[in-house]
Amino acid sequence: MNSHPIDIKINPKHTNRRIWLSSASKYLFSLSTVFALVVLGVLIYRIVSDSIGWLNFDFLTNNLSIFPEKAGIKGAIIGSVGLMLVVIPVTLILGVSTAIYLEEYAKKGKLQRFIQINISNLASVPSVIFGLLGLAVFGRALNLGSSILAGGLTLSLLVLPIVVVSSQEALKAVPGFLREASYGMGAGKWTTIRKVVLPVALPGILTGSILAMSRAIGETAPLVVLGIPTLILKIPSSPMDDFTALPIQIYYWTLDTVLTAEYANLAAATIIVLLGVLFILNSVAIVIRNKFQRSF
């Protein structure tokens, strides 16, 4: 059996080199992971140790105060919740509708490609720019000032591209043969989308949307540009009221640590609360994804 045209000779030196390269690259890559983990660990350690003794039930339920011992983040929590109450319906309705139009209705042509590229680009525009846009349109032109509504709409603009793109991906992933089956029964386009496409795409849409929400809830820059007040002692009671939000609270307390050292502890405690909220949101996204994961 000498039919093979090439006679491969084993060269031990080559083999040694390849084995050495293999293990070297393994250590290199695991080192990068360890680096990221160490940074994260140090960060969490510092925040947690700063916040010890400050993060308690009173801190969550007290109003803001200039005295660090009395200060609480009730206002910021209500403000953040208020923002979400604006962002969630606005982005879900507009974002999912846009995605449905682009994926299911729009003719695949130059215009559709142009819109597509623009939406993808918008997703990577720095958030400060959205803050400026929100200030000009919602704050000034529509005269909403620095209210919850203005902030919520600005944040909606910011995360809308993310919701659109992730919903589009979810719609694209719905197999064509399911649409065919529905059309083949005499179903119209909207019936097919509502009864077949959307239920299958829903977990993907929700996962993307929740991740977008967690981006919105942690965003500071656009709110700073909108001019969210430094110190709000009044708890907002309507969408038109001025407000403060968790990331804003962190930002201002961090700025003022030079004047009052305890503000650093307050900021750390607030960071823990915000991280907790983000952690819960992301967990919900993962649970939804796993629960509804289907195989075709």
Added chain:
Amino acid sequence: MNQQHKSETVYEVKGLNLWYGDDQALKDINLKIGKNEVTAIIGPSGCGKSTFIKTLNRMIENIPIVRTSGEILYHGDNIFDKTVRVEELRTKVGMVFQKPNPFPKSIFENVVYGPKIHGIKDKALLMEIAETSLKSAALWDEVKDRLNDNAYGLSGGQQQRLCIARALAVQPDVILMDEPTSALDPIATAKIEELIDTLKEEYTIAIVTHSMQQAGRISDKTAFFLMGELIEFDRTEVLFSNPRDKRTEDYITGRFG
């Protein structure tokens, strides 16, 4: 009575041409499909047989670059006419696809999908439709105790029969089948073929198949397509035993394809 039925024409295709962009996929097709007949469409890959059957319920138009010319008369009316609504046409002309494509819903919800979108809400009536359709598709006995289970738990052959039941649930007149057994094993294939034999009592069936044996076993008439042309169309036993065209003979004797 039956004899009279046989002579009634369901489909009359006249001078049908179809293009994908600049590529012509169907060239001047003329044929008639009679009521309660099983018409098999055979030919090598890429000959246009799937394209042709998907033109009969205008599913082919889901591909945006498709253009057609010519006429397809369904009970005397041109299906390309502006007044024809595809939703209504496809209700009368059901389709079963190459790969079983149940919805990711329960067995029951799959079968009543069609009746539901056509406005039937009555639970008892839906249940009755589900039972009749599943019985007609010879699946009832296998699934009657687990109608609320997910359809993806069924075997491939059961899934395909479920898709047939789903198509029957809207009480169509014609059933188009696009290689319905190509993804199935021989036993499941035999069951589907048996089913087609009983279904033709009530329905008119057009079936694309890559298997000449299958065409021979189940069809009354056979159409042989080659490179977008209808080469020969005749009673199945005539076409297989005594083909008029040399190309048909070459194909059925296995000289190409």
